Amino acid sequence: MERPADFTLQAATDHPTVALSGDWTARSLGGAGVSLAESLDGLANFAVDLTDVRRLDTAGALAVVRAAGASFDLARIRGRPEALRLLAVVEQATREEPEARRPPRGFHEMTVRIGKGVVGFGHDVLDTMNFLGHLLVVVARSLFWLFVSPRRIRWPAVFSLIERAGLDAIPVVAVATFFIGAVVAYIGAGMLQQFGAEVFAVELIGISMMREFNIVITAVLLAGRSASSFAAELGAMKMNQEIDAMKVMGVDPFEALVFPRFAALLITIPLLTFVATLAGLLGGIVVTWSVLGLGPAFFLQRIVDNVGITHFWIALSKAPVMAGVIAGIGCRQGMDTGGDVESLGRRVTAAVVHAIFSIIMIDAVFAMIYKELDL
Template identity: 40%
Template sequence: MSEAGSIIQSSSEKPARLQLRGDWTLQHYAHLQAQLTRQPGSADGYSLDLSQLGRLDTAGAALLGRWIGHERLQQLTHSQDLPAERLALLRTVAEALPHIPANARPAKHAAALELLEKIGGAVEGYWKQLRALLGFIGLALESLFLCLFQPRRWRITSLAAHVEQTGLNAIPIIVLLTFMVGAVVAFLGATVLANFGATIYTVHLVAFSFLREFGVLLTAILMAGRTASAFTAQIGSMKANEEIDAIRVLGLNPIELLVLPRILAMMISLPILTFIAMLSGILGGAMVSTLLLDISPTLFLGILQTDVAVKHFYIGLAKAPFFAFIIAIIGCLEGFKSGGSAKSVGDHTTSAVVQSIFMVILLDAVAAMFFMEMGW
């Protein structure tokens, strides 16, 4: 059983002797400190006996060294009959003590300086992330152009598999979500417009919102959460298992093999899913209009045909390839940045989703301002 360290003073001998007993370890650190506070301020006039000393670790040796001084501790390594490993520990602590400041507490900074430091670190991190993203975009475009005119390097099988995973398998969730959102938009729009006797304009609200914004935006956000995370996890796991290193050893290009099929699959799938989302959202709005507003499906379709220009459909659909490209790029980049641990893969997967959603919303806002200024 572990016995707390103690100091026994014997004044019957000349010179007076201090005998160290028990375990001088981190477990008994507080008890040992209390023992030393009851001892004389200096141990210079006493001889030290370590023959009854129990277990000893770095914490106990450092506490002893601070009490008697590093020079005296160094002398003990020559005068005491102790095991070799214990002498080596005391000698190491004695050599290190002179280099440890008396007060090793970290310097305190003003709160304003700490805030500025955190802001500067965050800005630097964002700048590095932007540079990495732009560099990876350039690398992907370079690989795309190099493969474009060499059909033998096209990965048709991989492309088809990723189109199925990112596009075909995502149709149910896209249809369900956009249908429900379309119904909610129609219901809320009708509630507000009824106060002005303009319930019929609920059709315009649903059509404009889903053709220009909601169709592509909701689809892109869903794909960012569903597909960007999958890309990061897949590539991150391959990197953790050293499969990407094996690809390079075989003389293959990881960008061409892993990144391009995913980017092209997203750029094919997202416009198709956006079109489906537009139809589903408008269908949800039409259902609410028919059941609650007494707007027949024929009237609903007639208003769509006469009052809603087809340019709104083109504007919404034109955003889809850009959103798809940035989502796939971020997902693949975070996968290549992940380390060899499961935690690193998980952290970069979360980062890929957050960055993808942020970039999608940012690009959508920029596109909305551009189209507004152009009068489209």
């Protein structure tokens, strides 16, 4: 049975003596170390008697060394040899200053940062593959329930996210693409007028807006609007341990949180692409009508005859990939949020940056593929 650490001090003699008793261990020390230090404060040439100490560990030895302070002298301590050796080791450890490691500089610092970046990139790739695999399993399961038992899908969450991520984004997408179409028309008309080919500004506007700008601008706006929102929402839930609570209750967070967001963007991004196409063409019509004198009827007829609908279907074929990337990146960053606000801020920023970078890269890959297919 453990006995609490205790001591008695005989300070009335010429050679004060403090006798320790009990167990001077981490579990039994309590406030004996502080009391010993207060009792020995101002005393010098005192002796320490450890013969009645049953057990002594590093915590008790450190308390004795700190209480003795500068007056610590192993020659004035009585006790078992193993106790004296432990005190000597602890006292020597307290006198040694930790060696400050010099931070790497120059080429060494560069190699360290490159190494950390490579390792971090590898961990991100593994985490991304894990997230993607889990998401694909949930999507396949949801598609199965869609045909077998549609009631098992969380339709209220899906429709709510469709409204927030899709319908509420129509004004900003329409305004942005309207002005982009107007800018493309204004610059194209100014350049083509030098060669007397201003009529081809219609083809320039039609191809650029129906093939590239409609889907790219829509995806970029959704990356800044929806990916950050998804990361912030899931990150806040992760900080409040709501996601852990869902796992404890047997609810799959991917099925309850990630899939509705994925489905919402998958449904709404074609609608937003169509709105962006109409707004961009309207901006081009306004500029060509006011600057070149080409009426709306002529503009639309030339779009139908020389541009066609193929470019719009090419842009629409990119929509599911863009939706999956935006929703996946936003949800993954949210699910990887730590327990502090700083981590949440970094994850939201990373969600937007990674989503925009991925959109531009995917669009470039599609452009090369359709170039090889002669589309």
